[in-house]
Amino acid sequence: MMSFDEIADATGSRESNDATFISLETMAPATVIPIRVSETEVIVSGRASGTKKSSFKKLSIPAGYENLHIMRNVILYLQSADFLSKSLTTRYNEVRSQEKFFEFIAEQTQYLKDGVPLNVYEEYLRYRKKQTKKGFYGEMLHIVEPTKWLLKQKNHALLPVFTTDFMSYLVFAPDLPPPNDTPTQSLVDLFGARNCPYNDSDMIKALRLECCFINEKLGAMRSGLLQDKVLQQWVDKLKTNNLLNHKFSSYYQPSLTINTKHISSKINADKYQIIQDAYNHLYKVILEQENPLTIEWLLQHELPVAPDLDSETAKIAWAKRFFDKEKGRIVTFQINLKKVQIVSLNALTFRFLNRPSDIETFSIQCLLAADSIQRGGLDQHALVDFSITDKSLQLGYGKGRRNTTSATAIYSRKNIVHNTLKNHHELMSEAQSFTPNSEQGDTLVYNWKAIGKGQISSGYTELNSFMSLLLDRKTQLNAQFSEEVGDEGKPFLWLLERLVKQNNKNRLEQNEYAKKNRSRKKRGLNELKFKTKHSKIALSPAAISMSRKRMDDSTHIYQKGSEPTSDADSYGSAETRAELTAHSKETKANVYNDRSNSPQKIESMRRFGAQVGEQYEKEALKISEYIKSAKVVDMQQVRKILDISNSKDEFEEMLESLDLDTEIWGGINHQGQTLIVTTKITAALITGYIAHIKKELHSVRLDSEKKASKWRINLAYLSEMLEQFPSHLQQAGKDMLAEFDIPYPSLL
Incomplete structure (x- = not known):
């Protein structure tokens, strides 16, 4: 039995010896302190477009301007439920616009004496047009929004910030026309729909097959190399010595022939020797296995160019010239008194052995875009968005300007898209220990982020080199693609060839401008502004997503007298099409199929x-x-x-x-x-x-x-x-x- 004192301690009262008695005073809630709502400053959480993490922005009324109702109303609006219900990116953009508006008012000292003019928004627009030539339609919507919000409140006349001037502010606000943006182009539109012999369904099908093909071939290269037990030991040794850590990204591909100072100076000699020995063995394994695709990829992207390498034997012989089998290391040699050497490995690296390459990552990006995941959803996509069971796989995804989550089609184990996505998920999950903290958990992690833009050309990047191999009809890669994918892959090759030609023209123009500017700089002249006749064209998520939308669209525009056709018919019944996008038949019909994407x-x-x-x-x-x-x-x-x-x-x-x-x-x-x-x-x-x-x-x-x-x-x-x-x-x-x-x- 508890003593009276123990009971009192437990109940907070000594007025009763009943153990079930609890003092009402003890049950009373703690003092509630209301959150302070400031009339002069506010802190808003938001997220810049294209970023993954939210940040906080503080907006304050400048000293001396606290009595201006138009500024106090902005602070009140940014604390309202209407504003806080908006997406993070919208909140961020609105606060950025209001920051510029506050800066403008702070410069207008006459407002303190004469008051804010009724056409203040028009004056602000003139002020901004002097700073930049960009369009202001969206910015002005943000600037005027607090005034519209105030006047929509039921008892707005009773609010302390209200004056009748707010009605005039709105009346005299500039009425800007919305920007006359052109609709987003699909893959078919990139080079003109009239010039394209394929439709959007053909393009999406070919793109998916190409992405799965590339990931399967690079995955086979990786698994083939890792079958060598000694190479696997080198991988473990690099991990043990923390040499696969993302902080050492500058020497993921170290020099293999000379002791480059900018690399060796960052770590001690012993660790640098481990890196060189590891790469020497990797090169040895590549030569011993004689995988035609691996050798072809090595020659394309890693080795100095050599003439007359038509046969497989000649290609392997050229690759072997860079390796001294007796010494077990990469060497240099001379041709016509000119030294020939491998400076570094950039693609076939230990990074490639332990995580997806930029080529594979770009292919996954295209696959996700083909499921209508747009840029905002791709930037935020994470490994936790994969839902994988024994029988199927499905992806969840969001959009930058909304909080709800959507879902892709459900892919069964027999589907090649299922296998490609599952393999990527497994490889990325294993690579988390040496992935940068800022990118851990992300689905798409690039070594060079510019590759994600999809501006494919003949430039020297992994993606460009690999796509050049794919286009070259003399290569093993092209032969295997044609054999395994067949005619269904031709739309992608047609598009890829034109992308490379267009972007090469742009590169030549840039090089010409760079040459002229170097000459002008020597003569003390100002640089010329780059103007191009051939703008870059990209295999972008927007174009891919638009092709998918038009592929799924049941509304078609056609000339009078011609028969309407539907790409969606090839997918069977309405029930099947609804299942493909993980929707009910009614939702598919009411929300998607009734919406034209003309x-x-x-x-x-x-x-x-x-x-x-x-x-x-x-x-x-x-x-x-x-x-x-x-x-x-x-x-x-x-x-x-x-x-x-x-x-x-x-x-x-x-x-x-x-x-x-x-x-x-x-x-x-x-x-x-x-x-x-x-x-x-x-x-x-x-x-x-x-x-x-x-x-x-x-x-x-x-x-x-x-x-x-x-x-x-x-x-x-x-x-x-x-x-x-x-x-x-x-x-x-x-x-x-x-x-x-x-x-x-x-x-x-």
Whole structure:
């Protein structure tokens, strides 16, 4: 039994000896201190586009400007639930814009004396245009957003930051048109859709096959080399001595023939010797195994160029000249008094033996993009997003501007994409111990990040060299690709060849400019600004994702008289297509298949979010102006206005007797006014035209949002005019419309 004192200690009370008694004072919650909400500064968490980790940004009102309501409102807005519900990247971009706005106001000392002008946003825009020539549509949306937010609050007039000036700020804010961006190109569009003999389905299929082929061949090279037990011992020794650590990335590929100072000076001589001995043995294993693809890759990217190496025997013989078998090390030799040597290994390295190469990483990037994962999702993709079971594999992914997670198709074990992704996941998981801390857990880790741009040319990078091998019809790599992939791989080779040619032209232009600028620098002249006639074209995630979207799209644009075709038909039933993208049949139909990815639709969707609210406000103003200039009159009034003296009673007879400017729906344009005569035939014409506009409005929106806006205004205008007709005439118009078929021209 507990003593009275023990009970008291346990319950916090000595007023009762009942062990079940607990003092209400003890149960009371601790004092709650509310989070301090500052009126002059705020700290916002966000993430810059293209980065993976969030950061904090502090925004403060400059000293002396604390009483400016427009700045205090920005601070209040950045602490609001509406702002905090936005994505990290949007929050980051908005705070960056407000920083520039605060800098502008801090320079306007006259605002402290004279007050903030009502056209402050217009003055800010002029200020920014002096600093840079870029577009300001997005930035101005961010700048004006706090004012819009304030005026949307139910009791905004009661908020301490509110003044009536905020309404004027919004009225006088510049009305910038949205940027006229072109729709994102698909793989078919990169060199002009008319010039491409393949469709998007062909391209995606060929790209996937190529990615899986490359990863399978490089994986076979790696596993073949690691079958040598001594080489595996060297790998273990490098790990033991911490020589595969990412901090030693500068000598992942050390000099094998000379004691290069910038490498050897960073570590002691013993460790440097371990690196050289390890690479000597790696080279020996490459020669002993005589794998045609490995030797070909060695000659392509690592060894000095040699002429006349048409046969496999000649290639192996050239590679063996760089190795002294008796001494067991790489050597130099001379040809025509010119020293020939291997300076370093850049691709076939111990890094390659322990983690995916940049070529394999780029292939995985393309595979993920072919599953509609865009750049934002690729930058954030992690190994934990892989869902792998005994029978299948699926990837989760997100987007930079939203918090929800999507999923790819489910790949079974028999699928080559499944095997490629699974092997990459396993290799990257094993390589985490010597992956940089900032990149640990990431799916895509490049040794040279520029490769991820996909700007393939004949330049000296792993990816460029490997793709050059793939294009060369004399190589083993090309022969095996053609044999194993067949005609289905031709679309990729067609695209790759044109990418290399285009980007080579750009490289030549850059080299020419560099040469001219070196000459100008010697003469003390300013550098020339680089201007190109051949811009770089990339095998980018955006182009790949767009091809996948169009491949899945069931809406097709085709010329009149031609038969519509659907790439998606090859994937079978609606149930199958839904399963491929891990959606229900209803979701697939309602959200995806009903959405056209034609250039017209994409351009419309690109601007939709930013312009909806403002567009309808503008349309309402236009409608009111139209209504002001319209006049609904009866027969007697129209006679008086038009100064008609004849005795014709029928409206159509009266029109025939006059040369008038009339609308298709019966309106009469006269001296700046639109006269609408209240007759049953006018009611029928207006009713029919309203139905016609409603029927075709959806198609017009696919073609042009601007045209759709015009017809929405007409629709509202005609509806308002019809409402002013007597009810019996409205009904008579409907009856006449039911009896007669009145044709109207297409709105498109």
